[in-house]
Amino acid sequence: MTAKESTLQREKYDVLIIGAGGAGLRAAVEAREAGLSVAIICKSLFGKAHTVMAEGGAAASMGNVNDKDNWMVHFRDTMRGGKFLNHYRMAELHAKEAPDRIWELEMWGALFDRTQAGKISQRNFGGHEYPRLAHVGDRTGLEIIRTMQQKIVQLQQKDGREFGDMEAKIKVFAECTITEILKENGKIAGAYGYWRESGEEVLFEAPAVVIATGGVGKTFKITSNSWEGTGDGHALALKAGANLVDMEFLQFHPTGMVWPPSVRGILVTESVRGEGGILTNSLGERFMFKYIPDVFKDKYADNEEEADRWYLDQDNNRRPPELLPRDEVARAINSEVKAGRGTEHGGVFLDVSKRIPAEVIKKRLPSMWHQFYELAGVDITKEAMEVGPTCHYVMGGVEVEPDTAAAIGVPGLFAAGEVAGGMHGSNRLGGNSLTDLLVFGRRAGEGAVNYVKSAGANPVSDASIKAAADRIEAPFSRAGGENSYALHAELQEVTHNLVGIIRTRTEIEEAVIKIADIRARSKNVAVSGGRLFNPGFHLAFDLDNMLLVAESTAKSALLREESRGGHTRDDFPGMNMKWRQMNNIASFDGNQVNIKAQPLPVLPKELFDLFDVHELEKYMTPEEIAKGGSN
């Protein structure tokens, strides 16, 4: 044993959870309540995870506002939103379990906004047939994070009474980055990483690891994601031998801020449209009526009068087209700007000021008011906002077993939340993410518990430790190499320009070459300064992850020759029914990412029968329709 290995900090737990957002914390609660010891890793401070940024709400068919809602309607909306590329079983579990997960939060102290009858209020959102989003003003994510943060404190206080140490069985490790997931004998054994504060290294030994690291937005130039969204879990899983499914599907949220430049990309919640906000171009046209795709013609109003009536009478009118799924709205805005009908700063106008009274705006959209007033000098109760698409969410992610959230191909590895793939198909509906976190966070926790009970300990070998430690050491030993900040900026330019919202073969091919070039140069990143809280050093590792993610996205995008949801090919503009039957599966061979198409699980008969067959005909081949689902 070397001197380093003898001083290395070692932590031993039953379950290690990487990521302290909604999914990670929900998994932690589940595992601890089942009696296991749990370590929670946060890349930032506890309670700062990207979940706090979620604004609009959490979709669950509680039926509090419209009692016609139920899990089947929610399931249908989710599949439609994802253009039928969703893993049906994930969408089914999500729709069925979402209400229980929301009510459970209330039992843990969450305070959602209320209906007149005192139930949890629910608001309208794009793609949801009925008002379905449980919410707290426009800070729903914060409420969910705080509730679970405080639930964990409650569990710790209980352990304190039982064991005399509040952190005896569940401990939060803040400002820690995991650089490697460790396997022994083909199964999970733990993880290795460093403390962001001190730069010192740490080994976690655990037979089960839950990845709940969120998204990849920082791979792109204009994004609503915080610095943490660097695809760590996607890359860690790939390197550990798991697959990523459908990484070409990125959600560009239609409404990000566009001005001033320093706030470009910051999210403007969909609730603005849910509450009545309308989109107009520089000619003053309410342009969304021109962009209703055929598959949605019978659900969306084609004239302003009907659209406006819908806010008062939803049973007898079709929805306003501003509330189409996000991919449709983002593409429409993109087209308007490209056609020269954009605003001065390259966006379109989003206006609530003429639609609802100022006091109501401040009450229902308080943080939007605040955000525009303080960062853009715009008073949204008096004037329109300027908005444009921003990279918001990755639908693609770790390929998992729906019921247990187990990563396929790696025993002991689980993934939940944004980092997992399949649930949202080619496009996620707003509000489905927060309940996705809760439903599959809980299932991942449960899956890990059952796995640990049967698998037992799996010690980490010295060789694995040495390899992981050497990798962390490397950037310090190079002098005069590449600058990680510069390489990151270069990568963001490539993804933004070549694999962004609209894609085409030649550009994607160029992106694949450029990403490979940046990746080669990234092997030579040098770091200035010491190990103590050194962001340049931190970025060197985040960059590695972003490069693997970008490579997966570009290569999957090249293969999929159709346009669907969050993947638009200029050279293949329509949906292709053959491609609807295929997932793109990315794997890593130690050198590069490889993609293969794999048949999508077939909708079982009982779920197939929930749809009007004429609707399915828009997505499925005659052979699929004739079969009527699997048995």
Add this chain to the structure above:
Amino acid sequence: MARKLNLRIWRGDATDGGLKDVQVDVNEGEVVLDVIHRVQATQMGDLAVRWNCKAGKCGSCSMEINGKPRLACMTQVASFDENETITVTPLRAFPVIKDLVTDVSFNYKKAMEIPAYEPPKDLAPGEARMQQVDVERSQEFRKCIECFLCQDTCHVIRDHEENKPSFAGPRFFIRIAELDMHPLDMLKNRKRTAQEEHGLGMCNITKCCTEVCPEHIKITDNAIIPMKERVVDIKYDPARMFAGLLKREKRN
């Protein structure tokens, strides 16, 4: 459009440090965090600063800007005079780790000491009924983004390390108030423990915490003062004092 800004940044660690002057480009509409990031990317690759959302929602980029506790992501460079030097220093109430990053673990320790929410025992999930007006009082405090600026500015602990063990600070007074006003919370005596165990009595309501709160939570008026008043009512209620005396006599 870019102009030069004179920025003075505190650099150092727990052992030593001082202010360093840099010149950096600044563009229209930029906030202080933007220029710190530009310094980091172009001049000081290892400059330590915490941040996450850059939209005033996560409370990570707390620091002192010209001596005032603020979020760097919500402080417009244009709010200062064009020739003014902007000085950024770490939060003073907490130990420095490096540059603009401090050790805020004090707050997480205090969070663990506040007794958790206690749900009613016989309430099934989905059956809770609460009126909007009743949840709104607690919702105001649940807006807290835990930036800890209120903790940093509070003079009870800002320059008084010795008070830290017995004082939870404004952030956790609103946590207690939030639970105390929660329509369903069943735990009793939250106000009394706020006074006896978490140092509510040490606050002398100068409202500095309210002034720095980026969420504009009325910490003093809506949480601390009402709790103090109730504590006084409970403690000095003549009827209760008389009942207490009788009880004591009985025991004797």
